[in-house]
Amino acid sequence: MQALFNQIRRLTLFEVALLASLLLLAAFLALPIVFIINHAFKPYNELFQFPPTFLVKEPTLSNFYDLFLRSSASIVPFSRYLFNSIIVTSISLFAVIVSCSMAAYVLSKYRFGLKKAVMAMIMLSLMFAPETVAIPRYLIISWLQINNTYFGHILPFIASPVAVFLMKQFVDQIPNELVEAAKVDGASEVRIFLQIVMPLAMPALATIAIITFQSVWSDGQASTLFMQDETMKTLPYYITTLTSGANNTVAGQGMAAAAGLLMFLPNLMIFLFAQKRIMETMVHSGVK
Amino acid sequence: MNARAKGMAKLAYKWRSYGAGYLFMLPWMIGFAVFMAFPIGWSLYLAFQKVSLSGTGFKYSYIGMQNFKDALFKDNEFTIQLLVFMQQMIFMIPIIIIFSLCVSLLLNQQFPGRFLFRAIFFLPVIFSTGQVLTELFQQGAGDVPFIAQYGIDTYVTENFSKSLADPLLNILGMMILILWSSGVQILIFIAGFQTISKSIYEAVRIDGASPWTSFWKITLPGVKPFIALNLLYTMVDLFTFPFNPIMEQIKSNMFNISTGYGYASAIAWLYFIFIMILIALIMLFLNSSNKARRA
Numbered sequence: 001m002q003a004l005f006n007q008i009r010r011l012t013l014f015e016v017a018l019l020a021s022l023l024l025l026a027a028f029l030a031l032p033i034v035f036i037i038n039h040a041f042k043p044y045n046e047l048f049q050f051p052p053t054f055l056v057k058e059p060t061l062s063n064f065y066d067l068f069l070r071s072s073a074s075i076v077p078f079s080r081y082l083f084n085s086i087i088v089t090s091i092s093l094f095a096v097i098v099s100c101s102m103a104a105y106v107l108s109k110y111r112f113g114l115k116k117a118v119m120a121m122i123m124l125s126l127m128f129a130p131e132t133v134a135i136p137r138y139l140i141i142s143w144l145q146i147n148n149t150y151f152g153h154i155l156p157f158i159a160s161p162v163a164v165f166l167m168k169q170f171v172d173q174i175p176n177e178l179v180e181a182a183k184v185d186g187a188s189e190v191r192i193f194l195q196i197v198m199p200l201a202m203p204a205l206a207t208i209a210i211i212t213f214q215s216v217w218s219d220g221q222a223s224t225l226f227m228q229d230e231t232m233k234t235l236p237y238y239i240t241t242l243t244s245g246a247n248n249t250v251a252g253q254g255m256a257a258a259a260g261l262l263m264f265l266p267n268l269m270i271f272l273f274a275q276k277r278i279m280e281t282m283v284h285s286g287v288k
Numbered sequence: 289m290n291a292r293a294k295g296m297a298k299l300a301y302k303w304r305s306y307g308a309g310y311l312f313m314l315p316w317m318i319g320f321a322v323f324m325a326f327p328i329g330w331s332l333y334l335a336f337q338k339v340s341l342s343g344t345g346f347k348y349s350y351i352g353m354q355n356f357k358d359a360l361f362k363d364n365e366f367t368i369q370l371l372v373f374m375q376q377m378i379f380m381i382p383i384i385i386i387f388s389l390c391v392s393l394l395l396n397q398q399f400p401g402r403f404l405f406r407a408i409f410f411l412p413v414i415f416s417t418g419q420v421l422t423e424l425f426q427q428g429a430g431d432v433p434f435i436a437q438y439g440i441d442t443y444v445t446e447n448f449s450k451s452l453a454d455p456l457l458n459i460l461g462m463m464i465l466i467l468w469s470s471g472v473q474i475l476i477f478i479a480g481f482q483t484i485s486k487s488i489y490e491a492v493r494i495d496g497a498s499p500w501t502s503f504w505k506i507t508l509p510g511v512k513p514f515i516a517l518n519l520l521y522t523m524v525d526l527f528t529f530p531f532n533p534i535m536e537q538i539k540s541n542m543f544n545i546s547t548g549y550g551y552a553s554a555i556a557w558l559y560f561i562f563i564m565i566l567i568a569l570i571m572l573f574l575n576s577s578n579k580a581r582r583a
Binding site: 019022025026028029030098099100102103105106107110112118121122123124125126127128130131132133134135136137139140155156158159161162164166169170173189193203204207211271272 | 308309310312313315316317319320321322323324325326327328330331334391394395405407408409467472475476479482483513517521524527528535538539542549552553556560563564567571
């Protein structure tokens, strides 16, 4: 801490310049956010303006009214998609964190014969084009008879190779001596995992939580392929129907903009939450 | 005698830990086997088949290496796109890594509003997957509209020679893509910085090292494993990016009746083998840097 404060006090001209450029880049990066928020509040005449404007001139809530009221008259109301999305995302998030962190702990701290093979498989699936597994997955889902159930949404996400990989890399940084010391003191495996590895791996946990959340929350594939029942589909699917196909109307564009903002806000929230966790754990971090 | 007893105990102990280990891995392993490993294996099988859709379902017929031969020697789109894409990658990956390293270094400093900055730099990650990004691209926020809007492009072409202006505009055009794909990398770097003890910096500072040297001598070697990790992550991220031209091709071939799913699988496998070779090189780097660090 002290060292960092001293560094700040000795801000050189070079560092000030860097900070300024950081500010500039941040402003540049924030533009899409400004856009997505403003877009949702635009009335029709501004939505279709060319060239597109960034800031809304006459903000209106009519897009949101359309989204909630008009779509409730259709067969499946907007709230149903939202409900599905929330259920699927929350359960998947929990399941992924539990299963992946456990697997990562074992992969990192144990020595066993299959380890190399498992790591190779993870690397393979990391690099494999996700589109290609869609049809085999569909066949498996229908063979398990879990299409049109929440399981069909959740189960394919549990085996997230990215989460395990990131987690494993982070657990690798936790010294083996720490785990061994706990073992010598008679801690059980579950206890080592819960009380030593998990708290130390909190930053990585937060990272995989963010990654998992946004991939599940914005995934439309499961709804398109595995769900035939309209009442089981999720929000991202609904948004695509708004802008494509028969529903592509003027009102649809406004509704899509509003729904886009609604899709984006939870991402922002979970990020802010996870970010706080990362900061907390970094302060108390006992890694090294 | 004592040593042997110790060895036996060690073996028994190890055996016990193995059991617990497998149990811990079980839920993930099952999910992985069913939803990742098996479908991937299946697609390998399909790569050797001609898949056609009949009234009752899929119809497979074995055609050997024909799909692969077609992809490499007959399909003049796939090979060219692969090469073009590679050129882009060689350009983009170092930029992304260096950029995210710089930004994470700055974000690791103590300054007011750091929390907000961190949030802003990570936000693109939230966009850059799936639906939201598609939406943004459709609505035209993706292609740096302000470059044309504020006349930056004409300014560049008027003030620089053509040979300088073209690459400059190219980089500007890719800027959003580069910035947008560095969020996770920044996060990984920031997490990586936390593994370097503060007392080391203090010791070096007392010894009279400037922040500049302490970066080169302490920070950079310390985060070397994380650089490798980021390198891997960036590559995988870019290679499986839904807007990348190869992905588009795989998708379009999947639903193309004349080529079909078997051909798409073959392309995917070729693409994968290609990436695999690159990743293997990076893994070598990752392993050697890990070893150097432990030594």
